[in-house]
Amino acid sequence: MRSTQRDGVPDSVVGRAFALLSAFGQGDRTLSFAELSRRTGIGKATAHRLLHQMAEWNVVEVSADGVRIGMGLFELGLLASRPFDLREAATPFLADLYRATGETVHLAVAEGLDVVYVQKLEGRNGPSMSSRVGGRMPAYCTGVGKALLAHAPDERVHAVLRQDLPRRTPRTVVARGLLERELGRVRETGIAVEYEESMMGISCVASPITAGGGHVVAAVSITGRANRIDIPRLAPAVRTTALGISRSLDDRFDRNDRALIWPRDRWR
Incomplete structure (x- = not known):
């Protein structure tokens, strides 16, 4: 993680957002808020807020089953x-x-x-x-x-x-x-x-x-x-x-x- 960190958790909003996205691994189609919080060390309330904000941009999709990577992130990836x-x-x-x-x-x-x-x-x-x-x-x-x-x-x-x-x-x-x-x-x-x-x-x-x-x-x-x-x-x-x-x-x-x-x- 290139952002400044405190106790392994990025200090910046951007750093925390990327930490949440990077928590998805191979085979992880959907992860719960609790699991994303556990993997990143980001508090549940903060993770919940950031993920819902990212969902507004279609970077992630939030449903009753949990959180999954959204098509918006895939589309951005194609611009690389x-x-x-x-x-x-x-x-x-x-x-x-x-x-x-x-x-x-x-x-x-x-x-x-x-x-x-x-x-x-x-x-x-x-x-x-x-x-x-x-x-x-x-x-x-x-x-x-x-x-x-x-x-x-x-x-x-x-x-x-x-x-x-x-x-x-x-x-x-x-x-x-x-x-x-x-x-x-x-x-x-x-x-x-x-x-x-x-x-x-x-x-x-x-x-x-x-x-x-x-x-x-x-x-x-x-x-x-x-x-x-x-x-x-x-x-x-x-x-x-x-x-x-x-x-x-x-x-x-x-x-x-x-x-x-x-x-x-x-x-x-």
């Missing part, structure tokens, strides 16, 4: 040009990769010290995964995250390495020296690999996507069952897809003022 332009450029390449492999394909961008998935094509007969469009995962333990982190500014890499790195599975790389060496290999090869680090039974291979003179703006990956996915065979296909998307994005580059249509640094 960077993910939309990226998805538009990437869609045909992602579709080709999906058809060629039958595995789950992800497209992700950096946000803070995490990655956010902006597109997901569910693999045929693939494993169940917690990833979803709009969902977050830590950068250090995912293929797309490593592909992005390998090209992040030094201060952001150091910020990741300074924080506690929870061991999400027995195979999660949490030793900082090992992770640094792995990021170095990603920079050399253009390929990032995850072997059951974010979820047991799941492995993936990823590659960074560039735009505007080589600046890394996103990453693409293939994910499948760890005991079945052939990473050495699939890695060239993922790399080729990343290069194709990169060329497509370069074609959208504004050659008059040399400015990208999205911010250059999302590691903030």
Whole structure:
């Protein structure tokens, strides 16, 4: 939370409103006022007042069953040009990769010290995964995250390495020296690999996507069952897809003022 906080609760009205919205997690279609208050630490009366105000703008919907995210918030989300332009450029390449492999394909961008998935094509007969469009995962333990982190500014890499790195599975790389060496290999090869680090039974291979003179703006990956996915065979296909998307994005580059249509640094 970027706003000022007191005892973990944002002081500002805007901060509290965003805290309430951020309390919704994957699979949470409807939450009660009491549950939203519990998750955020915001008093019930304050939560009740803010949520009813947001309902007037259709940001949330309030009913006898509780509170759910409203269509107004979805419509605002569609105005976020960077993910939309990226998805538009990437869609045909992602579709080709999906058809060629039958595995789950992800497209992700950096946000803070995490990655956010902006597109997901569910693999045929693939494993169940917690990833979803709009969902977050830590950068250090995912293929797309490593592909992005390998090209992040030094201060952001150091910020990741300074924080506690929870061991999400027995195979999660949490030793900082090992992770640094792995990021170095990603920079050399253009390929990032995850072997059951974010979820047991799941492995993936990823590659960074560039735009505007080589600046890394996103990453693409293939994910499948760890005991079945052939990473050495699939890695060239993922790399080729990343290069194709990169060329497509370069074609959208504004050659008059040399400015990208999205911010250059999302590691903030």
